[in-house]
Amino acid sequence: MNDLLTIKELAAALKRSRFYVHAMKRRGFQMPGGVATVAEARRWLARNPKPMARNNTEHGATSA
Numbered sequence: 001m002n003d004l005l006t007i008k009e010l011a012a013a014l015k016r017s018r019f020y021v022h023a024m025k026r027r028g029f030q031m032p033g034g035v036a037t038v039a040e041a042r043r044w045l046a047r048n049p050k051p052m053a054r055n056n057t058e059h060g061a062t063s064a
Contacts, residue, residue, distance in 0.1 A: 004035035013038045023051040 007025075011018045021041075025031060029044045029051070045051070 002037050002039060004033075004037060006035060007031070010036060010038065010041055014041060020052060024048070027051045 005013060007018055007021045011021045024041070024044065027048055029041070
């Protein structure tokens with residue numbers, strides 16, 4: 001669980017797609033050197049439970 005994993009390996013360990021891990025990175029998940037541990041990912045996901053959710057205000061749109 002403390003092994004440093006690439007995006008592809010981390011996605012497999014989380015039983016998610018590579019796109020899911022890329023979405024995590026877009027939302028602020030740090031992967032220094034392109035690697036992270038499963039524990040780091042789970043800790044980040046506990047604080048950010050839906051990394052693939054659309055958030056229109058993030059892209060400059062406003063609600064009416």
